[in-house]
Amino acid sequence: MNRLAEELNQTLSDSIAYGFLSPLGRRMYFPKGIVAQSDEAKEKAKKYNATVGLATSKGEPFYLQDIYSAFKEGVFKPSQIFNYAPGGGDKTLRALWRDSMVEKNPHLKGKKMSLPIVTSGLTHAISLTAQLFVSEGDSVVCPDLFWDNYDLIFSDLIGAKPVLFPFYGEHGGFNTEGMKKALLCVDSEYVRIILNFPNNPTGYTPSKKEAEAMVKALTEVADSGKKILVLSDDAYFGLFFEDETEKESLFAYLADAHENIFAVKGDAATKEEMVWGFRIGFLTYASKGFTDAHIDALTKKTLGMIRCTVSNCDRPGQSLVVNAMQKPLHYDEDKARVFNAMKERYEIVRNAVARHKDEKVITPYAFNSGYFMAFSTNGRDAEELRLHLLDKYQIGAINIMGHTLRLAYCSVEPEGLDEVVDTIYKAAEEIWS
Numbered sequence: 001m002n003r004l005a006e007e008l009n010q011t012l013s014d015s016i017a018y019g020f021l022s023p024l025g026r027r028m029y030f031p032k033g034i035v036a037q038s039d040e041a042k043e044k045a046k047k048y049n050a051t052v053g054l055a056t057s058k059g060e061p062f063y064l065q066d067i068y069s070a071f072k073e074g075v076f077k078p079s080q081i082f083n084y085a086p087g088g089g090d091k092t093l094r095a096l097w098r099d100s101m102v103e104k105n106p107h108l109k110g111k112k113m114s115l116p117i118v119t120s121g122l123t124h125a126i127s128l129t130a131q132l133f134v135s136e137g138d139s140v141v142c143p144d145l146f147w148d149n150y151d152l153i154f155s156d157l158i159g160a161k162p163v164l165f166p167f168y169g170e171h172g173g174f175n176t177e178g179m180k181k182a183l184l185c186v187d188s189e190y191v192r193i194i195l196n197f198p199n200n201p202t203g204y205t206p207s208k209k210e211a212e213a214m215v216k217a218l219t220e221v222a223d224s225g226k227k228i229l230v231l232s233d234d235a236y237f238g239l240f241f242e243d244e245t246e247k248e249s250l251f252a253y254l255a256d257a258h259e260n261i262f263a264v265k266g267d268a269a270t271k272e273e274m275v276w277g278f279r280i281g282f283l284t285y286a287s288k289g290f291t292d293a294h295i296d297a298l299t300k301k302t303l304g305m306i307r308c309t310v311s312n313c314d315r316p317g318q319s320l321v322v323n324a325m326q327k328p329l330h331y332d333e334d335k336a337r338v339f340n341a342m343k344e345r346y347e348i349v350r351n352a353v354a355r356h357k358d359e360k361v362i363t364p365y366a367f368n369s370g371y372f373m374a375f376s377t378n379g380r381d382a383e384e385l386r387l388h389l390l391d392k393y394q395i396g397a398i399n400i401m402g403h404t405l406r407l408a409y410c411s412v413e414p415e416g417l418d419e420v421v422d423t424i425y426k427a428a429e430e431i432w433s
Helices: 003-012 016-020 023-027 034-044 091-104 122-133 149-158 176-185 208-223 250-254 292-307 315-326 331-354 382-393 414-432
Strands: 117-119 139-143 161-165 190-196 227-233 261-268 281-286 372-376 398-400 404-408
Touching: 003 016, 003 023, 003 292, 016 190, 016 227, 016 261, 023 122, 091 117, 091 281, 091 315, 117 122, 117 292, 122 149, 122 227, 122 261, 122 281, 122 292, 139 176, 149 161, 161 176, 176 190, 176 208, 208 227, 208 250, 208 261, 227 250, 250 261, 250 281, 281 292, 331 414, 382 398, 382 404, 382 414, 404 414
Parallel strands: 139 161, 139 190, 190 227, 227 261
Antiparallel strands: 117 281, 261 281, 372 404, 398 404
């Protein structure tokens, strides 16, 4: 094992994070190679800097005019578009995102956490977490309604074992008791769980009371002696449409909830800043027992993972997001416009579904947030319904795990949503009644 990895492991040895490290996670480190030496040279090589494999002229990268001219004149220097980004991301963006996180999650104020690390999208953030902290054969607890990429990441890439519990409880809300039982049934001192709110595919976020109960349940599991890694997948954060819905990430409450809770937050500019194709995600760590040295060691291991996979993340996208956050012209106005548009579509779908409340062939799951809602096909083949909608009515929807049909109302114009919902019920009746 590399000496730098051993040093990081020694630093983490008295932290909760150490016991979660996979064999790869224990081997990982950020090398003092080209990137580290180049960063040092930026500070000291005032005369000549011959470290970076980047073609420059008079301190700026060479570039193609056909690309640079596509950007508004005078906004960006060539180095803000064509240069490499630092391994952990643009430092200004990381600081802006941290401040934005605290503003949106007031319970984070004053709590110790890592500076968000820029990843190549939220999928990359989840994959990094899996590779660093989950080993083959480990159990990963998850509600039974989840984004299908979790299977690919945790089961197929890592070889972990899913431990599923019903997403909804007896009263129609989040199944906190089922979550607690699933965690306690894992035959290991260390247990991992991933939670996604607003949920994909259901579009459900716990209420404030439910979130409080969830934090209490997780703390009780930690009190029992189990050590829990809680990964909050906050892909659709902020799209909360009902007053009683919890508006803060669970990460905000878990960041210092218990010494036996290791809180990890994956989020992204993807939906929050509406830059889907930019692939800019963030990964943030916190725990009640973390020191600055622990956070630094975790950051270096994560930077090592980024270095040996994608090297560094998209530079022009980061510069564009920084510019929008630092020099907003229409930033708040545009975000409010999109939120209101999504809320309008949500309300149309909610009312359309309510008109079919007496129809039992398919059953809508409770939803209150995000981009989606979904129907249970009550044991019937959702793929059959999907294909019938596509072939007969030219309507596209998604089959989730064979028993759920997901409707992404975010991508349908408001005037078409009533027809879409009515047709889904009609199509289900046609094939199953």
